[in-house]
Amino acid sequence: MRNKYCSFDIETAKILPENFGDLHDHRPLGISCVAVWCEDMDQAEVFYTKDLNGNAAAKMSVDDLSDFVDVLLEKTKQGYTIVTHNGLGFDFDILAEESERDYDCRELALNHIDMMFHFFCGKGFGIGLNAAAKSIGISKPANIDGSVAPQLWKAGNYQQVLDYVAQDCRLTLDVAITSEKNKKITWITKKGTTAYFILPSGWLSVKEAMNLPLPDTSWMDNAWERSKFTGWLD
Numbered sequence: 001m002r003n004k005y006c007s008f009d010i011e012t013a014k015i016l017p018e019n020f021g022d023l024h025d026h027r028p029l030g031i032s033c034v035a036v037w038c039e040d041m042d043q044a045e046v047f048y049t050k051d052l053n054g055n056a057a058a059k060m061s062v063d064d065l066s067d068f069v070d071v072l073l074e075k076t077k078q079g080y081t082i083v084t085h086n087g088l089g090f091d092f093d094i095l096a097e098e099s100e101r102d103y104d105c106r107e108l109a110l111n112h113i114d115m116m117f118h119f120f121c122g123k124g125f126g127i128g129l130n131a132a133a134k135s136i137g138i139s140k141p142a143n144i145d146g147s148v149a150p151q152l153w154k155a156g157n158y159q160q161v162l163d164y165v166a167q168d169c170r171l172t173l174d175v176a177i178t179s180e181k182n183k184k185i186t187w188i189t190k191k192g193t194t195a196y197f198i199l200p201s202g203w204l205s206v207k208e209a210m211n212l213p214l215p216d217t218s219w220m221d222n223a224w225e226r227s228k229f230t231g232w233l234d
Contacts, residue, residue, distance in 0.1 A: 002180055002202065003113070006038035006080035007172040008072060010091050011165045013059035015150045023090075030059035031098050032153040033162055034068050037169035038080055039177065044166035047071075048158070056158045065099035072108055082112035083176045085129040088206050089117065089229035096232070106233050113203045115176060117229050119185060121209040122197060124217040125224070127187045133171045135186040135194050136178050140171065176203065206230075 012023075013030030020026060033056075037044035049057040049064045060068075072082060084091055088109050096105035120126050130140045144152065144164050153161045179185040180203055186196045204212070210230070217223035 003081040003083075004039065004079055005083045005113075005173055005176050006036060006075045007083050007169040007176070008034065008036040008087070008091065009084070009165050009168040009172070010034045010094060011146065011149045011153070011161055012094065013150055013153065015154060016147075027094075028097060029094055031065060031094065032056075032059055032150065033158075033165055034060070034065075034095075035162070035165040035169050036068075036071060036075065037166060037173060038075065039173050044169050045071075046162045046166060048162070056153075058154065060098070062098070062100055065095065066101055069095065069099050069101045069104050069108075073104060076108070076111070082108060083172060083203070084112065084114050084116075085132075085172050085175070086114065086116040086126070086229075087112060088114040093232045109233065110207045111205055113176070114206050114209075114229075115172070115179070115185065115203065117206055118199075118204050118209040119197055120224070120229070121212040121226065122215060124215040124220065129168065129171055129175065131187040131189075132175045132179075132185055134188045136175065138171060138174055140167065179203070 011032045013032040014026060016026055023029070033046060033048040035044040035046045047064065047068050049060040051057045076082065092105050092109035096102045099105065116126055133139055141164065144160065149161050149164060175185070179199060183200065183202070184196045184198050186194055189195050210226070
């Protein structure tokens with residue numbers, strides 16, 4: 001039997017300058033909203049903090065983010081496997097900091113499936129979620145991405161951001177399920193061709209992917225180390 005998947009995604013709150021470089025250099029980033037979508041749900045559950053007037057707050061509170069960590073823990077108890085795309089290197093890292101639930105986020109991260117990390121451990125480079133989504137005929141909206149979401153949230157376009165974070169969850173689910181079914185993940189390369197990476201045993205958890213042999217990256221300039229994704233776990 002294959003995994004029963006549940007995806008989650010966060011949107012950060014801090015508005016960054018143009019050409020901001022490494023996102024992590026600007027921490028703490030804050031989290032404006034989060035979403036979770038299990039494959040047997042018709043739509044995502046979205047979470048955000050409300051201010052005293054009942055409006056969406058600029059960023060989520062520590063208490064509300066801690067409650068969201070409990071939501072993820074409960075999903076695993078219900079038999080779901082958490083799946084993300086770069087959740088190890090980003091979402092869980094930021095969530096651990098903002099929720100002050102380091103231990104639980106580390107455990108969730110190690111035991112969940114991060115498609116990006118599994119792919120990276122096998123190939124030595126990463127691919128974007130949209131590149132994988134486009135190869136199976138779906139795509140993110142053209143008028144919004146994670147870099148503009150903080151500006152939209154600050155401007156009061158809350159529903160647009162909530163729809164965006166929910167759609168990222170849905171794309172993640174669709175890519176995960178399709179790839180596991182086909183025993184490979186496909187993506188659209190920068191040259192516009194379709195490439196693939198074989199998944200002989202389906203998706204591996206972060207803990208399992210860490211045991212894969214290191215790929216040959218001698219052809220790359222400035223190849224990433226796995227610690228780029230795993231460093232915060234130490």
